[in-house]
Each structure stands twice: as C-alpha cells, then as structure tokens.
Amino acid sequence: MLKAVKILTKMYDVPEGWTLRAYERAGGYQAARKAFGMTQAALVEEMKKANVRGRGGAGFPAGVKWGFMKPDPVKPAYLVVNADEGEPGTFKDRTLMEKDPHRCVEGSIIASYAIGAHVCYIYVRDELHLSKDRLWGAIREAKDKGYIGARPFGNDYAVDVFVHTGAGAYICGEETALLESLEGKRGEPRLKPPFPAQRGVFGCPTTVNNLETIAAVPTVVEMGGEAFSKLSSLHHLNDGGTRLFGVSGHVKKPGIFEACVGLTLRELIYDLGGGISSGELLGVIPGGSSCPVLLPSERVHAPDEKSVLHPWHGQSVLDVPLGVDTFRNLGTMLGTCCAIVFSDKTCPVAVMQNLMAFYRHESCGQCTPCREGTGWIDRIVTKLLQGTASLAEVDQIHDIGSGIMGNTICAFGEGAAMPALGLVRKFRRHFEDHANKKPCPAGGRLQA
Amino acid sequence: MPFVLSADRQREMTAILARYPNRQAACIPVLHLCQDQEGYVSEDAIIFVAEKLAMSPAQVKGIVTFYTLFNTEPVGKHQVWVCRTLSCALRGAQDIIAHCEKKLGVHVGQTTRDGKVTLRTAECLASCGTAPMMQVDKRYYENLTQAEVDRILDRILLDA
Ligand SMILES: Cc1cc2nc3c(=O)[nH]c(=O)nc-3n(C[C@H](O)[C@H](O)[C@H](O)COP(=O)(O)O)c2cc1C
Numbered sequence: 004m005l006k007a008v009k010i011l012t013k014m015y016d017v018p019e020g021w022t023l024r025a026y027e028r029a030g031g032y033q034a035a036r037k038a039f040g041m042t043q044a045a046l047v048e049e050m051k052k053a054n055v056r057g058r059g060g061a062g063f064p065a066g067v068k069w070g071f072m073k074p075d076p077v078k079p080a081y082l083v084v085n086a087d088e089g090e091p092g093t094f095k096d097r098t099l100m101e102k103d104p105h106r107c108v109e110g111s112i113i114a115s116y117a118i119g120a121h122v123c124y125i126y127v128r129d130e131l132h133l134s135k136d137r138l139w140g141a142i143r144e145a146k147d148k149g150y151i152g153a154r155p156f157g158n159d160y161a162v163d164v165f166v167h168t169g170a171g172a173y174i175c176g177e178e179t180a181l182l183e184s185l186e187g188k189r190g191e192p193r194l195k196p197p198f199p200a201q202r203g204v205f206g207c208p209t210t211v212n213n214l215e216t217i218a219a220v221p222t223v224v225e226m227g228g229e230a231f232s233k234l235s236s237l238h239h240l241n242d243g244g245t246r247l248f249g250v251s252g253h254v255k256k257p258g259i260f261e262a263c264v265g266l267t268l269r270e271l272i273y274d275l276g277g278g279i280s281s282g283e284l285l286g287v288i289p290g291g292s293s294c295p296v297l298l299p300s301e302r303v304h305a306p307d308e309k310s311v312l313h314p315w316h317g318q319s320v321l322d323v324p325l326g327v328d329t330f331r332n333l334g335t336m337l338g339t340c341c342a343i344v345f346s347d348k349t350c351p352v353a354v355m356q357n358l359m360a361f362y363r364h365e366s367c368g369q370c371t372p373c374r375e376g377t378g379w380i381d382r383i384v385t386k387l388l389q390g391t392a393s394l395a396e397v398d399q400i401h402d403i404g405s406g407i408m409g410n411t412i413c414a415f416g417e418g419a420a421m422p423a424l425g426l427v428r429k430f431r432r433h434f435e436d437h438a439n440k441k442p443c444p445a446g447g448r449l450q451a
Numbered sequence: 452m453p454f455v456l457s458a459d460r461q462r463e464m465t466a467i468l469a470r471y472p473n474r475q476a477a478c479i480p481v482l483h484l485c486q487d488q489e490g491y492v493s494e495d496a497i498i499f500v501a502e503k504l505a506m507s508p509a510q511v512k513g514i515v516t517f518y519t520l521f522n523t524e525p526v527g528k529h530q531v532w533v534c535r536t537l538s539c540a541l542r543g544a545q546d547i548i549a550h551c552e553k554k555l556g557v558h559v560g561q562t563t564r565d566g567k568v569t570l571r572t573a574e575c576l577a578s579c580g581t582a583p584m585m586q587v588d589k590r591y592y593e594n595l596t597q598a599e600v601d602r603i604l605d606r607i608l609l610d611a
C-alpha cells in the first residue's frame with residue numbers, strides 16, 4: 004500500500020535544511036532531550052517496539068541488536084554507524100547525510116546513550132565528499148551548542164561523534180570488515196562469532212547500525228516505538244515504520260522516495276518511478292545487486308495458510324509488500340530497498356556480466372570459493388557475450404555458485420552467488436541462446 | 452628526500468589522532484592526507500606513516516594496496532572516475548566511457564600525455580538514481596549527457 008510520508012525526508016525540501024537553525028526550527032534535537040530523561044533500558048525497549056528492521060540489508064531488528072550490548076567492567080562500548088553505501092543500486096543514505104545530517108547526528112547521540120557508548124564513529128565511504136562535509140558541519144554545530152561533548156543537553160553522559168572514511172572498497176560495508184578498516188587495517192571480514200556486540204572495534208563491545216536505521220531513532224523516541232511501528236502495514240510481521248525506497252535503471256523517474264513499510268514493487272516502479280522508460284519490464288532486482296532478480300510474470304505460490312505470503316497467494320510478485328520476511332519468502336531479499344529495474348531491451352546475460360565484474364573486483368580474496376568463483380563466473384559470462392561459451396559452461400555456473408554458498412567467511416559470497424544463480428535460472432533461455440550463438444535481440448546491450 | 456606533511460596537514464593529523472584510542476586507527480585518514488599532498492602514496496610516505504603510527508612499513512603498504520582509492524604511482528592532476536556498474540550501465544555508462552576515451556585520447560586506466568587527466572572506471576558511487584554519472588576529483592556530475600561531459604572535460608583540460 005502506497006502511504007507516502009515525510010518523516011525521514013522532512014528536511015529534504017527545506018532551504019538549507021542541513022543547518023542547525025533549520026533543523027531546530029523543525030523541532031530537531033527535542034527527541035535527544037527527551038531520550039536523556041529516559042533510562043537506557045527504556046530506550047532499548049522503545050526501539051524493540053518500533054520494529055525497525057536494519058536498513059543496511061540484513062533486516063535484523065535494531066532494538067534486539069541494541070539489547071545484545073552488555074556493560075563491560077573495563078572495556079568501553081562503541082557505536083559504529085555504517086554509511087559505506089556501496090551496494091550497487093543503493094543511493095539512499097547519501098540523501099540523508101546531504102540533506103539532513105543533523106538527524107543522523109541526533110540519532111547517533113541517542114543510540115550511543117541507549118547502548119552505553121560514549122564514542123560514535125560514522126564510517127562514510129571516501130567518495131561521498133559532500134556527505135562527509137555536511138556531517139562534519141552538523142557535528143561542529145552540535146558541539147558548539149553543547150549537544151555533543153562532555154555534557155550533552157546538560158546531562159552527565161559524555162558523547163563524541165566522529166566521521167571516519169574508507170578508501171574505496173565495497174567489502175568495507177560488511178560490518179566486521181568495516182571494523183577492521185576502522186582499526187586501520189585491510190578491510191578483511193572476520194569470522195563470526197564473536198559478534199561485534201561481544202568483540203567489535205578495538206576489541207570492545209560494539210553496535211553496528213546502518214545510517215538509515217540510526218536516522219529513524221529520533222522519530223521512534225518522539226512518537227513512541229509502537230506508534231512508529233504501526234505506520235507500517237507489516238506491523239504484524241514485526242516490520243515497522245517508514246523507510247527510504249529507491250528505484251533506478253529503466254524507469255521514467257528514478258529517485259529516492261519515503262513511504263511507510265508495505266509499499267509494493269508495482270507502486271515503486273509505476274507510481275513513484277513513473278513506469279518503464281522504454282520497452283516492457285523484464286526484471287527487477289529488489290534491493291541492491293545482491294538480491295536475486297524477480298520477473299513480472301512470477302506469481303506467489305503460498306497455499307499454506309500459515310505462510311507469511313498466503314495473503315498474496317496467486318498474485319503477482321509485484322504486488323507483495325516490500326518487507327524483510329515477505330521478500331525472504333519469495334526466494335529473494337529486501338536488501339537495501341533500492342530496486343534496479345531493466346526492460347526487455349536489455350540482455351540479461353549482460354546484466355549478469357556487469358554484476359559479476361563488480362563482485363570479481365570487490366572480493367577481498369580471503370576465501371577461495373569467493374575469490375575464484377566470482378572470477379570464474381565472470382569469465383564464463385564474458386565468453387557467453389562473445390559467443391564463445393558452451394552450454395556445459397552455463398550449467399557450470401550452477402555448480403560454481405552452489406560451491407560458494409555457505410563456504411565463505413562473510414555474506415559477500417552469497418551476495419554474489421545468489422543473484423548469479425537467480426539470473427541463470429530465471430533467464431535460462433537467454434543464456435542458452437547465447438551458448439547456441441543465436442542472435443541476441445538486445446544485441447548484448449544494457450542500455451534501453 | 453624523506454616525506455613530510457605540510458604544516459596544515461600536520462595539524463590535521465594531530466586532530467585525527469585525537470579521535471581514536473590508538474594510533475593505527477588513524478592510518479587510512481592519514482594516508483588520505485599524504486595522497487592529497489602528493490597525488491599518490493610514495494614509498495617515502497609509507498615510511499613516514501609507519502613511523503608516525505608505530506606500524507611496520509609492510510603493514511602500511513598492505514593497506515595502501517588493499518584500497519582502490521590509494522594510488523601507488525603518480526597520476527594525472529585531475530581524476531576522472533566514470534561509474535560502470537549496473538544502474539549507470541543501464542542508462543548509457545558505456546557510451547560515456549567510450550566518449551571520455553575518445554575525447555581524452557586515452558584508454559581507461561591511463562593518463563593523458565600532458566599529465567592532466569587520469570581516466571578510470573568506478574564501481575557504484577551511490578548515485579544510481581541520477582545515472583549516468585562520473586566523479587571528477589571531489590565532485591559528482593550526474594545525469595550526464597555527452598555534451599555535458601565535453602563541457603566538464605574541456606574545463607579541466609584548460610586548467611593549467
Ligand atoms: C558484502 C556486504 C556489504 C555490505 N555493505 C553494507 C553497506 O554498504 N551499508 C550498510 O549499512 N550495510 C552493509 N552491509 C550490512 C552490514 O554487514 C550490517 O549488517 C549492517 O550495517 C547492520 O546495520 P543494520 O542492522 O542497521 O542494517 C553489507 C553486508 C555485506 C555482507
């Protein structure tokens with residue numbers, strides 16, 4: 004259901020909305036004042052009731068994650084905000100940092116207090132220079148007012164917020180690679196457990212949250228967790244609130260739109276995105292490139308009344324609300340909620356090649372199945388586009404992909420293998436035609 | 452000559468070090484300072500960073516080579532990065548890349564003979580809704596057309 008709201012995006016159209024003056028005029032920093040009047044346990048409880056599912060891609064309930072933080076007698080705790088925004092197709096966190104950095108800072112202050120941290124690092128990919136400048140500007144303004152520092156809003160609870168930068172590596176969005184990178188090391192993911200709440204950055208208890216997750220925090224405190232959750236039509240599935248939806252590729256009006264959780268792909272593509280720019284819809288990658296593709300012809304098969312998807316049994320997948328559990332049950336993922344759309348003027352083999360070149364380049368190389376597998380698939384698809392690969396090699400993609408799944412240190416492996424397996428299965432005929440050297444109607448091209 | 456940071460970058464480094472509980476955590480931000488100064492991270496800069504942060508040069512080098520944005524060799528005065536990933540490719544990134552190659556007379560990965568521009572492709576730069584796009588030094592240029600690319604490149608080619 005399309006319920007457009009302006010909460011996270013409240014400041015987006017306000018002139019100089021990134022300044023403290025504009026933010027406070029719109030009621031900014033009242034939530035932080037309120038939060039310091041609450042106990043830390045009460046804040047974690049509100050966050051649980053808010054049903055904010057992590058906006059970084061995995062959809063883990065943020066309140067539950069906060070609840071994992073246990074005070075340590077000697078070690079300090081840290082909040083690390085993930086603004087690495089590297090997942091292809093994803094461009095939502097950038098809008099928050101550029102247009103409403105104070106919301107990000109206020110959320111960081113509240114979350115730091117809630118989890119018992121006195122220091123928060125916001126990890127921003129280096130390329131986002133405007134985002135970093137806006138965040139630093141907001142931090143300076145908040146510091147000058149005494150909202151950050153030794154006594155935020157006059158409370159005896161010191162909070163410092165810093166921006167930290169990467170240096171161009173998609174893998175640093177993975178939370179443990181990000182922590183390594185923050186420690187000044189190569190961004191190589193760690194084996195889990197221990198989880199960050201046990202041993203995070205500098206060996207200390209750490210919460211890693213996506214920037215949009217943190218941006219929701221002031222509103223959760225302001226409205227109360229339950230009211231926030233009930234904005235969503237998937238409140239009953241513990242998937243609450245409002246979030247940013249993105250759409251890019253072959254739509255008439257690509258962009259970032261805020262809506263209550265429960266929006267469908269059809270609404271995102273046609274109502275918000277203005278429909279397909281040229282040709283007919285061929286496929287949609289729902290939430291960043293690591294999510295398996297969906298086709299408009301696919302229908303929900305969920306005859307079992309207990310299935311999460313049963314209410315949409317028989318309907319098009321485009322009409323299922325975008326939720327963490329609904330999309331997992333569709334055999335794909337919600338991911339970052341930023342969809343990539345391609346029309347029938349595009350060659351799906353070329354889509355696969357574009358993505359596999361990305362994964363091949365970005366694999367950190369620690370695990371053999373991931374390092375070798377991404378390169379191998381990339382080579383096969385490249386050969387398919389050149390007309391020099393056989394049908395046997397198309398089948399090999401299944402084996403290579405399955406060989407990566409479950410055999411790697413981090414979820415990058417699955418994130419590369421799942422979209423590959425999805426594309427080769429759902430566009431089998433296109434892959435076969437390329438192997439059989441039939442002319443490609445799209446000419447092996449991506450552009451519509 | 453041993454590498455030294457300029458006075459203002461030296462001050463910036465002191466401010467950076469104060470943000471972390473140990474020195475190594477400052478490694479990436481400090482390497483950015485070095486690269487800002489020289490255009491790339493030289494062997495001498497690696498030794499400088501290792502000394503300042505109580506790391507071994509090999510450790511620092513391991514970091515420099517891991518991250519795409521650190522140059523290990525001199526590059527052009529201006530950096531042009533054209534995004535090649537899916538959302539941009541669906542909206543014509545390939546044509547933009549080919550146009551840049553032709554206009555600059557270099558292939559992706561190369562620097563113009565006058566040393567002014569290095570052309571490279573980038574992976575998704577979080578600008579997918581305004582594709583195709585490219586980054587020139589620290590600025591993003593979005594919703595590109597070939598005419599727009601010409602204007603941008605002409606400007607930096609003229610810049611002495
Ligand atoms: C390969 C890979 C890349 C990731 N990139 C990002 C990213 O750019 N931004 C982000 O917030 N989370 C990213 N994540 C997810 C993080 O590991 C982590 O789950 C998230 O930051 C937790 O925050 P959340 O619970 O608020 O979503 C990535 C995960 C993987 C496996």
Ligand code: SF4
Pocket residue numbers: 174191192365366367368369370371373374411412413414415416
């Ligand atoms: S799965 Fe890939 S990216 Fe993740 S640790 Fe292994 S090699 Fe690195």
Ligand code: FES
Pocket residue numbers: 091092093534535536537538539540574575576577578579582584
């Ligand atoms: S695909 Fe080019 S900016 Fe995301």
